[in-house]
Amino acid sequence: MMTTTRAEKRQTVRSPVQWAALAYGAVFLLVGAAGFIPGITTGYDTMAFAGHHSEAMLLGIFQVSVLHNIVHLLYGVVGVALARTGTAARHFLLWGGVVYLGLWIYGLVIDKNSMANFVPLNTANDWLHLGLGVTMIALSFLPRRTHEELPHRGHDQRGRP
Template sequence: MVGPMAHSRARANPADGKPPVRRAASAAAVLFLLVGVLGFVPGITSGTADLRFAGHDSGAHLFGVFQVSALHNLVHLLFGVAGLVLARTVDGARAFLVGGGAVYLVLWVYGLAVGHDTGANVLPVNDADDWLHLGLGVGMIALGLLTGRARR
């Protein structure tokens, strides 16, 4: 049997009472931060010796699949920080998810339009990145719209 003191010492769950859109935005932001950091970690990112600041000639691949550069990783880190800041309010969280999703859809189109082996591919992106950007864009917009609806 648990005594009355058990609950007084228990840690409060930081998500208790937090609107779903804020939780979704916070989770997405933390994932972007994690991906940004992992993009610099040898072993998780292959070819870190060939990591370039920017450009299509960066030879680093996160999880051996997604082409990354230092700029690409920094964009993920900045996106994560922005998400955590915006997730502090319902309107900010919704704006991060829907607006960020729109940004990722633009990146998807960019990846389809730019030649992967050209100087215009500054981030850089490859086919795997393109499909991930499509999924992120659609997923973030869906989360922003579905979790950001006003409660009745």
């Protein structure tokens, strides 16, 4: 009969913060890929590499460009990769959330018809970025250790009372 070592068990069991980072990473991958699919992205034939002239709209709501989709794909890869450990997952969610709050503020202050709107962003993107920033930061405070790794109540880390 095969036995599982503690290291192998640790690799297969994820903490809550790791699950959150993995989920966000997977969604970013899906959204990035969906941005390149005609039909899911309306106005696909008008998609530009970057800039506010791109009229492509993911789900008919969120303005996207090739650059915008690539950023989502990269965020997804980073999220999935950093979900491997609790600390890395926490950093992905925390600092990723900070970046999204920065994008939210950036989207609010720029003129959407100027060259400053290089991503591009529209009002729907702005409010989605607020939601992403707030939820990612909040989720970064989830436990970084699994239930099995936590010391039992009233016991030290070696399980002694």
